[in-house]
Amino acid sequence: MKATLERTDLLKSLTHVHRVVERRNTIPILSNVLLRADGGAINLKATDLDLEIVESVPAMIELPGATTVPAHMFYDIVRKLPEGSQVVLETTSDNATLEIRAGRSKFTLQMLPETDFPDLTAGDFSHGFALTGADTRKLIDTTQFAISTEETRYYLNGIYLHTVDAASGQHFRAVATDGHRLAQAEVPAPQGASGMPGIIVPRKTVGEIQKLLEDPEANVQIELSETKIRLTTGSVVLTSKLIDGTFPDYGRVIPQGNDKEMRVDRDEFKEAVDRVSTISSERGRAVKLSLSEGRMVLTVNNPDSGSATEEVAVEFDAEPLEIGFNSRYLLDIANQLSSDTALFRLADSGSPTLIQDNTVEDCLFVLMPMRV
Template sequence: MKLSIERGALLKAVSQAQSVVERRNTIPILANVLIEAEGEHVQFRATDLDIEVVDKTVAQVERAGATTVSAVTLHEIVRKLPDGALVTLSDDAAKGRLTVDAGRSNFSLATLPKEDFPVMASSEYDSNFSAPAPVLRRLFDKSKFAISTEETRYYLNGVYMHIADSDGGQVLRCVATDGHRLARIDADLPDGASDMPGIIVPRKTVGELRKLLEDDDVQIAVSVSETKVR
């Protein structure tokens, strides 16, 4: 695999990936980001087995391929590169190394085989709908403060998102509580969401989703099943 990508685009993708991976884990591959280059795009994938983040962006792909490398280490390197730098990623599968080149800077990182990277099970979704980013941002911002941090009360470690009746109609409602505080916030029901099953969105997932909701002009596509949200 060999590709070139602008530092800003690479930093955005790797930042999202490294925020998902666990710093302390007993499975080495979970500390890595899977990099897949093909055609005119490169895709970055990271998971902690509960959350999976995928970022696909444009790149100059000279040689297609895939590898995995430490997400945190790659993020630290890219973060310190100068703005506007063109970064080249090139892996040597035989040596198990990924080379990062940017101007006079050169780094060599250890890799793990892409085959070791876990694949999240595919799922059929019961409901698919779109909602403006500001709507979802408001739902999470007004409810997340009440999420419990007690791991033994796992059923309170998230935001309960569901369809509820209100004033003769239906709304999209988010509820959170830690046993002392209760947050409840409603939004107009998006088209196509009427058959959405109620789900608990975990605290960490809420935090990661919130990072994707900064752009006011974006419509967010949401897919929900009884066990997954995308």
């Protein structure tokens, strides 16, 4: 194999691809990236057996071929090469090492045969449709923070994607929850999504998709079956196994009868929560919201360090109410709101609270209260 390509193009692709490779592997081939030179491009592929990324890079191919080299080492070498340089990749005559040359720099890396490299993409995809980069990013960014990290509840370790029928038509919805908070976002269902199975996309895959969505205008082609999902955007193809489990009936935890409404300036609220939570303990993080007509007082008490209070003007004309929340969870939700005013729908101090944008209705958040 011998190929010449731009260092900038190679580095951009390696940045996407090498992240999939785990730092520690018991199977040596999984530490490597597969390079396949053919036609006018080099295809780079990396996998951890659950997730696979393939990206093609334009190159001048003198001798077609394929090999695998250590992914993180290769990435570090290319990252440190001079900007704007041409990189020559050439396998040695004994087929044991890959030479990397750029300017006066020369490196050799040990290779493993490409025949040992696993392939994740086998199997048929029953449904396929396209979303814009902006819609895909919205669904992921709005819900990703609520994914559970508790491994025992593995079915909550991802984002649940499915279609729902509403009066305004069919919607494509993303939901994530960790049992303490729930995030839901939706966009109009794209053509081809009707009848798709509900799927749970794993947390690591969600993180990689986020990093690939660089162009909000670019279309994201999505194909899925009951066990796998494949996304294609630009020259990148990401294939991932899905979480094999049943997502809980989240509709039961979304409160329907919360009749106390409180409206507050989003930024003012966010800054106030951030300030008073400085006092909170790392473990507790509790902030108390005392609501009365026209005002809200935020209070944090920490027996080890002190206390903090701040008053914020709000629209609220129901009976006075005191309720406590985890301050970090409040900030996570406030950061996802897009309108200037946040709408809180409350019932009492022990019931879940519904939080929404005042004007936008395609996202909602549920937050369980804390005792304070």
